Ligand code: SF4
């Protein structure tokens with residue numbers, strides 16, 4: 001029974017199958033919202049309402065010719081897309097959907113899984129950097145340098161922002177943090193500032209406008225992905241989609257009270273809350289223009305990080321008051 | 324570590340082929356170089372083979388965005404050569420289309436600027452509302468891009484009252500929207516951060532490098548052929564030449580939006596003042612021998628056509644100086660100080676129309692200084708030969 | 724400087740119908756006087772060749788099939804045609820032998836399929852407007 005359950009975790013929910021299906025749905029949602037915000041139609045014809053468009057795109061990319069540059073580091077170049085996909089999928093397993101028992105820690109839910117999840121979500125950035133560097137192209141190298149520069153910008157505010165609800169809940173375990181806010185929903189409010197900061201940081205992590213600097217097509221062609229084509233590009237795109245699902249799931253678990261109610265009701269919570277976060281992400285994407293790399297660093301260190309520290313202070317004071 | 328990155332001839336930011344070779348140090352540009360000649364057009368040669376009427380449509384096809392500018396510039400010259408004056412109603416309709424074209428071109432540019440900066444919503448919205456003016460143009464002339472409204476001696480289509488009313492209505496919507504986009508463009512922090520202080524071209528540089536059009540006006544140099552040398556109906560109309568003194572891309576946005584507002588004013592005046600009468604004059608098929616230079620303020624700057632006639636029904640020579648060509652030296656200057664991220668914006672800010680400015684390429688040998696003209700077929704053969712002889716790059720060298 | 728200056732407009736669009744048209748399935752009407760594809764009305768053509776001479780794209784080709792029978796063949800190469808409508812302006816007959824309709828979806832996979840030709844006997848109707856002499860007055864007046 002336990003084996004079956006584990007296999008279910010790994011491959012069905014919240015494992016690979018679910019992540020694949022749900023991430024393509026989220027991409028569709030993102031594209032549709034983005035299009036409607038711009039008074040366009042968005043995907044319309046593949047499947048009803050164009051729901052199958054992301055899958056069609058994925059399959060089409062899989063079928064395309066796959067070119068590896070002669071000067072590239074072939075081993076790294078081949079392995080990285082799959083590795084990136086594996087990392088974000090592994091991160092997806094840690095989302096507290098139904099695979100936990102508050103009383104007993106298990107291998108998908110334990111003290112400190114918040115940190116592990118954040119760490120797993122940082123890895124794709126490094127993978128993208130390595131991918132850019134191994135493809136030996138000027139545009140990719142510039143893109144890779146930009147990826148790292150951005151990482152130093154948004155990572156600290158993100159960690160600080162996620163820290164404050166965890167401190168208030170007094171736990172490093174996602175399931176416990178979520179349970180804490182389910183019990184005291186009013187305490188979600190003091191964390192709003194941290195939520196806003198985290199949304200901006202996640203936007204940067206996902207390299208979406210205004211932070212789509214590493215692959216800004218009008219500046220450096222495809223940036224990090226200039227040399228990637230066919231299957232590898234398809235995997236990278238899927239990686240970003242899954243990363244979007246996982247990071248919005250993380251924000252939902254930490255800031256919006258998680259996914260209570262077992263598998264079914266919890267699933268409804270998951271969908272509603274992640275879509276809400278993704279809607280915010282799309283809104284930011286539609287609202288802004290791409291900024292310059294130096295402006296990202298300034299934004300992160302001048303505004304986001306101090307605000308996150310301020311939020312931490314507020315939370316610590318509040319915790320003192322409450323206890 | 325310095326290295327050169329090739330922006331173009333194929334690059335997502337460029338819609339037409341040109342090569343910007345940027346020497347960069349990290350993210351900072353240290354040097355810029357522009358190479359032209361990826362497009363051989365032979366327009367001027369073809370013009371020598373066609374009669375005055377046919378050339379009208381040929382000159383219109385020099386550019387897709389300012390098609391009417393080229394055709395009007397040409398037809399002005401031909402009319403001067405033939406010594407005929409088009410009837411006033413024809414003139415008003417012709418320049419009405421000119422101003423509508425300026426509106427569509429500037430709105431298009433606003434969208435492109437948004438797109439180059441990654442501000443896609445701005446791009447989508449400006450282009451959505453640009454459809455209003457495109458529809459007006461289609462209604463008046465019968466087509467969206469190549470209006471073909473000019474005829475030697477006037478215009479080909481008249482304007483009725485319903486159309487006049489529709490134009491006025493459209494202008495009202497457009498004015499409101501332009502003001503709105505100006506507010507957005509000048510107040511959205513992420514967009515302003517990208518364009519303020521970027522691509523600086525000081526006034527003295529603009530003068531020294533002979534910048535034209537909005538690029539010059541954004542550096543505080545009020546150059547406008549419509550004002551300096553009022554041709555056709557512009558002497559009878561009231562309008563200002565907007566300038567900005569910030570000398571950067573933001574200034575170019577401001578100038579263009581203000582020009583839009585001036586154009587709306589001009590359109591309204593033209594509709595109200597539209598005289599009665601015929602729309603075209605009778606013209607001879609042949610022009611007297613002579614030569615003429617025609618100037619026209621296109622949306623991108625001063626457009627110049629030189630026409631020489633030898634008394635037949637075909638020109639002996641037609642020389643076109645598109646405004647983009649005049650702005651290239653200034654572009655190199657603007658690109659020299661900035662980040663990689665600014666390249667598309669700075670380059671787009673002159674509203675480049677690369678193929679309009681391309682003619683033929685004369686190869687000059689670096690050693691002997693000898694000039695040679697190569698036929699396309701030979702060039703292709705040489706390229707193939709060279710490609711076949713070139714050693715296969717097994718171990719490509721990677722500098723890092 | 725206003726953060727999120729675009730927000731009201733964007734949110735309004737979210738609940739509006741898209742402004743774009745689902746093109747191949749829905750089509751917008753072209754305005755009256757749209758310049759589409761040129762067509763010949765063979766009953767009216769007096770074979771003055773004004774259209775052939777003024778066509779900037781050399782898209783019109785008139786050849787004699789049988790000089791004695793006054794039979795002619797006109798080919799319009801729609802692949803070369805730039806839809807300027809000059810041929811209509813140049814045509815001297817009343818009503819015009821050359822017409823332009825509002826058809827614009829004429830793309831095809833081969834340029835040879837885009838030709839249209841007519842073989843006809845030259846019309847003998849006297850044009851109400853005088854046919855322009857080859858090097859006389861311009862027809863577009
Ligand atoms: S529309 Fe213009 S290009 Fe086409 S056949 Fe007529 S004259 Fe020639």
Ligand code: SF4
Nearest residue numbers: 768769771772774814
């Ligand atoms: S101009 Fe008119 S009448 Fe003359 S050949 Fe052409 S179609 Fe026939």
